[in-house]
Amino acid sequence: MRFVHDSLPQRVCFASGEAAAHLSSEIANLRASKVMVLAAKAEEDIAGTITQELPVALRYDDVVMHVPVEVAERARDAAAKAGVDALVSVGGGSTTGLAKAIAMTTGLPIIAVPTTYAGSEATPVWGLTEGARKTTGTDPRVLPKVVVYDAALTVTLPVPMSVASGLNALAHCVDAMWGPKADPINAAFAAEGIRSLRAGLPKVVTDPFDLDGREHALYAAYLSAAAFASAGSGLHHKICHVLGGKYNLPHAQTHAVVLPYVLAFNGPAAPEAEHRIAAGFGANRAIDGLQDLRRELDAPRALRDLGFTEDAIPEAADAILPAVPPGNPRPVTAEDLRGLLRAAWSGVDPRESPPARSE
Numbered sequence: 001m002r003f004v005h006d007s008l009p010q011r012v013c014f015a016s017g018e019a020a021a022h023l024s025s026e027i028a029n030l031r032a033s034k035v036m037v038l039a040a041k042a043e044e045d046i047a048g049t050i051t052q053e054l055p056v057a058l059r060y061d062d063v064v065m066h067v068p069v070e071v072a073e074r075a076r077d078a079a080a081k082a083g084v085d086a087l088v089s090v091g092g093g094s095t096t097g098l099a100k101a102i103a104m105t106t107g108l109p110i111i112a113v114p115t116t117y118a119g120s121e122a123t124p125v126w127g128l129t130e131g132a133r134k135t136t137g138t139d140p141r142v143l144p145k146v147v148v149y150d151a152a153l154t155v156t157l158p159v160p161m162s163v164a165s166g167l168n169a170l171a172h173c174v175d176a177m178w179g180p181k182a183d184p185i186n187a188a189f190a191a192e193g194i195r196s197l198r199a200g201l202p203k204v205v206t207d208p209f210d211l212d213g214r215e216h217a218l219y220a221a222y223l224s225a226a227a228f229a230s231a232g233s234g235l236h237h238k239i240c241h242v243l244g245g246k247y248n249l250p251h252a253q254t255h256a257v258v259l260p261y262v263l264a265f266n267g268p269a270a271p272e273a274e275h276r277i278a279a280g281f282g283a284n285r286a287i288d289g290l291q292d293l294r295r296e297l298d299a300p301r302a303l304r305d306l307g308f309t310e311d312a313i314p315e316a317a318d319a320i321l322p323a324v325p326p327g328n329p330r331p332v333t334a335e336d337l338r339g340l341l342r343a344a345w346s347g348v349d350p351r352e353s354p355p356a357r358s359e
């Protein structure tokens with residue numbers, strides 16, 4: 001074995017029903033006295049309950065998915081005006097993303113309380129959109145200092161969103177297996193993430209209030225994001241980044257739909273990854289394990305159901321091609337991408353009709 005692995009400096013506090021207590025002690029550790037609490041209107045009640053004991057200077061709810069630049073600037077102005085010294089974000093990736101946009105220019109510490117499985121809390125990656133263009137970058141200042149996981153806060157996440165978000169986490173794990181900086185440590189995180197999602201997500205669907213299922217999914221969300229942050233974006237994330245940014249498709253659902261097509265494409269060319277993913281699912285083949293889970297969860301199936309149109313396929317393939325990581329397990333042509341996108345658009349099982357190859 002020969003590798004170089006960077007671990008990210010972050011404290012992780014995990015306990016159901018203890019977010020309020022963890023927040024109080026972590027804010028005291030930071031010696032913060034003017035806290036900005038960021039939470040979208042939908043998560044206002046959750047945030048209110050767990051931040052009651054904090055020295056809150058500002059509550060802020062202007063959260064928009066993909067963080068439009070003007071939304072980020074308004075939030076930065078509000079933070080400066082209130083003179084805050086710490087940020088507490090309570091919500092999904094959109095809310096964490098807004099806190100990151102503030103931290104990026106101010107250096108303010110973030111304590112993130114995630115309520116979905118998007119995983120933004122465990123990465124130093126920020127994202128901003130200007131018009132239809134999404135820009136992302138990496139900056140150690142945006143990595144939350146502390147993550148407070150409390151599965152009890154996630155029981156209200158509707159089942160379809162829980163499924164899509166859980167498959168978004170699964171996509172982090174699978175793509176980490178062949179990301180540009182994949183190594184045995186991030187692969188171990190990813191493999192355990194797959195195992196824990198396989199165990200937890202069916203329980204969430206059967207009973208959204210089952211804390212055991214929610215805890216497995218939330219624990220996996222951390223592992224998946226830490227693996228992904230370390231391994232970097234593979235083919236799957238490059239495809240979803242273009243689809244989300246250019247065609248404004250919903251983030252988690254797009255990941256949920258595209259994943260089987262990328263796994264069917266890359267898996268046979270990456271035997272070690274294929275083996276580890278299959279083992280995580282407890283299946284003989286990785287794609288069978290994924291498709292069995294997707295069927296059990298009644299996962300989103302086709303890009304056409306998300307608003308992506310067939311006539312956009314050639315343009316999307318051309319936009320993705322230059323972003324394909326050079327170290328992808330197998331070479332990727334524009335025709336491969338068109339075939340993959342067409343299959344994902346239609347929702348056909350990739351085992352029945354593998355994306356067309358140009359060879």
Ligand code: NAD
Nearest residue numbers: 042066092093094115116118120123125154156157251252
């Ligand atoms: P989101 O944050 O927009 O949340 C999705 C929906 O779920 C929203 O309507 C929200 O109000 C609702 N919700 C969240 N928690 C809830 C709860 N406990 N109960 C009921 N409803 C709840 O979506 P997301 O998928 O979590 O995040 C997507 C965004 O995060 C995208 O912009 C994506 O680019 C970004 N992201 C960034 C990174 C990164 O590393 N920077 C990683 C993953 C995702």
